[in-house]
Amino acid sequence: MRALCWEGAGALAVRQVPDPELRNAHDMIVRVRRSATSGGDLPLLAGRVPEATVGEVLGHEFLGEVVEIGPEVRRHRIADRVVVGAAVACGACWFCRTGLLDCCDNGTSGVTAEPPWVQPAAGCYGRPARLGGFAGGHAEFVRVPYADVGAYAVPEQVDDDRAVFASAAAPAGWQGAELGGVVPGDVVAVWGAGAVGQLTAGAAVARGADRVIVVDEHDDRLRMVARHTGAEALNHRYVDVLAELRERSGGRGPDVCVDAAGPPAGPTRWPAVEPDGGVALREAVHACRKGGTVVTLGGGTAFVDRFPLGAVTDKGLAVRGGRRRGPAAIPELLDRMARDELVTEHLATHRLPLERGADGYALFRDRVDGCVRVVFTP
Amino acid sequence: MARTGWLAGSAVALAAVGARALVRRWPPRAGTDPWPGRWQVVTVAKRPEQVLPGGRWPEPLSRLDGAVEVRARAAPGGRGTELAVRPLGGEPTLPGPAAHLVGDEPGRYLRQVLRETKQLVETGEVLRADRSPLDRPEPAG
Numbered sequence: 001m002r003a004l005c006w007e008g009a010g011a012l013a014v015r016q017v018p019d020p021e022l023r024n025a026h027d028m029i030v031r032v033r034r035s036a037t038s039g040g041d042l043p044l045l046a047g048r049v050p051e052a053t054v055g056e057v058l059g060h061e062f063l064g065e066v067v068e069i070g071p072e073v074r075r076h077r078i079a080d081r082v083v084v085g086a087a088v089a090c091g092a093c094w095f096c097r098t099g100l101l102d103c104c105d106n107g108t109s110g111v112t113a114e115p116p117w118v119q120p121a122a123g124c125y126g127r128p129a130r131l132g133g134f135a136g137g138h139a140e141f142v143r144v145p146y147a148d149v150g151a152y153a154v155p156e157q158v159d160d161d162r163a164v165f166a167s168a169a170a171p172a173g174w175q176g177a178e179l180g181g182v183v184p185g186d187v188v189a190v191w192g193a194g195a196v197g198q199l200t201a202g203a204a205v206a207r208g209a210d211r212v213i214v215v216d217e218h219d220d221r222l223r224m225v226a227r228h229t230g231a232e233a234l235n236h237r238y239v240d241v242l243a244e245l246r247e248r249s250g251g252r253g254p255d256v257c258v259d260a261a262g263p264p265a266g267p268t269r270w271p272a273v274e275p276d277g278g279v280a281l282r283e284a285v286h287a288c289r290k291g292g293t294v295v296t297l298g299g300g301t302a303f304v305d306r307f308p309l310g311a312v313t314d315k316g317l318a319v320r321g322g323r324r325r326g327p328a329a330i331p332e333l334l335d336r337m338a339r340d341e342l343v344t345e346h347l348a349t350h351r352l353p354l355e356r357g358a359d360g361y362a363l364f365r366d367r368v369d370g371c372v373r374v375v376f377t378p
Numbered sequence: 379m380a381r382t383g384w385l386a387g388s389a390v391a392l393a394a395v396g397a398r399a400l401v402r403r404w405p406p407r408a409g410t411d412p413w414p415g416r417w418q419v420v421t422v423a424k425r426p427e428q429v430l431p432g433g434r435w436p437e438p439l440s441r442l443d444g445a446v447e448v449r450a451r452a453a454p455g456g457r458g459t460e461l462a463v464r465p466l467g468g469e470p471t472l473p474g475p476a477a478h479l480v481g482d483e484p485g486r487y488l489r490q491v492l493r494e495t496k497q498l499v500e501t502g503e504v505l506r507a508d509r510s511p512l513d514r515p516e517p518a519g
């Protein structure tokens with residue numbers, strides 16, 4: 001089959017690779033209909049993930065139809081149209097049964113490199129095999145482990161271009177508002193107007209936030225925020241963000257601040273000599289009201305130093321992290337899509353054949369031509 | 379090659395620890411545990427009698443019979459069973475998979491065995507990786 005492969009730092013190419021095969025009884029094979037670029041792929045693309053191996057297939061947001069099922073798969077049949085959550089989770093461990101599917105104990109495979117904190121989180125498609133990941137969705141076919149847990153049938157009235165965002169971007173946005181505990185009347189600030197930032201803003205509006213403000217530096221993305229999410233837009237190149245947020249929140253500061261600006265540019269190992277990242281996170285901590293909640297969705301294993309811990313303790317903030325929402329939210333998001341309450345297709349600013357995968361990632365990485373997400377069709 | 383490298387590395391680490399007080403290092407680095415014989419523990423989301431039916435060790439743990447000791451107890455809060463393993467003392471010549479307990483980083487090896495044991499008990503399978511990336515790239519066609 002054809003697949004978009006990592007070829008070393010900064011390089012991608014569509015290659016001929018072996019078709020995936022069933023490896024476990026709970027697996028199924030999906031023929032991909034759509035797959036989307038994601039900010040979580042950029043550290044890998046840039047060569048900042050030392051565990052990556054040349055030839056690995058990228059992509060963790062995809063949708064397709066079932067072509068083969070293992071003997072233990074109960075909820076799916078051949079030819080079902082399904083969206084697959086980015087996280088690979090077993091559904092049986094204590095974390096999964098408690099609803100924390102993104103923390104699954106059994107979602108990675110093989111002899112994997114242990115993170116310094118030793119506990120592996122759920123697996124993921126399009127991540128290095130040495131980190132327990134699975135081949136990605138930018139391909140003609142994908143193996144889906146624990147298919148009954150991670151894949152969901154797409155309602156007939158939701159088309160592919162909308163439903164593909166139910167894989168990871170919309171669950172991540174939903175998680176941003178959920179971890180923030182957004183309730184009616186809240187003022188919510190979101191850093192980052194990419195797909196996840198916009199979907200976080202939309203989720204905060206849906207949960208009844210009184211005022212939602214999105215901070216970014218790209219005017220085209222901010223125009224999209226204003227048009228599609230019901231949130232206000234702030235361009236940090238033109239305004240003092242902290243002063244503006246205080247003014248727009250009655251001097252209190254936002255109740256909930258979500259860093260959805262993507263993986264920070266900080267080092268992936270520590271100690272490091274690379275420049276420090278985490279600008280958005282620091283600003284979120286400084287902006288948040290006393291006793292408020294700061295949520296960081298920035299993925300990657302980056303380290304962020306110069307963290308304003310004094311502001312966290314003085315203001316009594318709750319800081320919560322999430323990287324990849326487990327698939328549990330997908331059915332609800334698909335229902336909202338079916339009722340036109342959640343509209344996502346505008347996020348696919350570019351649609352390309354998979355053969356142009358490298359061009360698509362260049363557009364996405366450099367944010368040129370108003371690119372928010374590129375959606376590929378194999 | 380990797381194995382002799384680990385062996386030398388852990389011998390050096392042990393010698394250094396013997397010579398002076400343990401300096402806390404962050405982040406923790408693989409192979410620097412000054413006490414490689416410690417208990418490695420995993421919590422399995424099943425009751426002890428399901429994890430060790432009739433007192434028998436589950437697969438793949440049972441392959442280490444004679445090389446490790448095993449303890450199990452009910453985990454608090456209905457979380458299942460705390461399953462603990464540590465190498466038996468000394469550095470005997472061990473057959474088969476148990477050889478890892480001498481040559482490699484034993485703690486890491488035992489964590490991997492416990493992880494597979496847990497997966498098998500909880501999900502009925504050990505999750506297998508995709509085929510190796512090494513046999514993935516083919517000439518562009």
Ligand SMILES: [Zn+2]
Binds near residue numbers: 092103
């Ligand atoms: Zn699980």
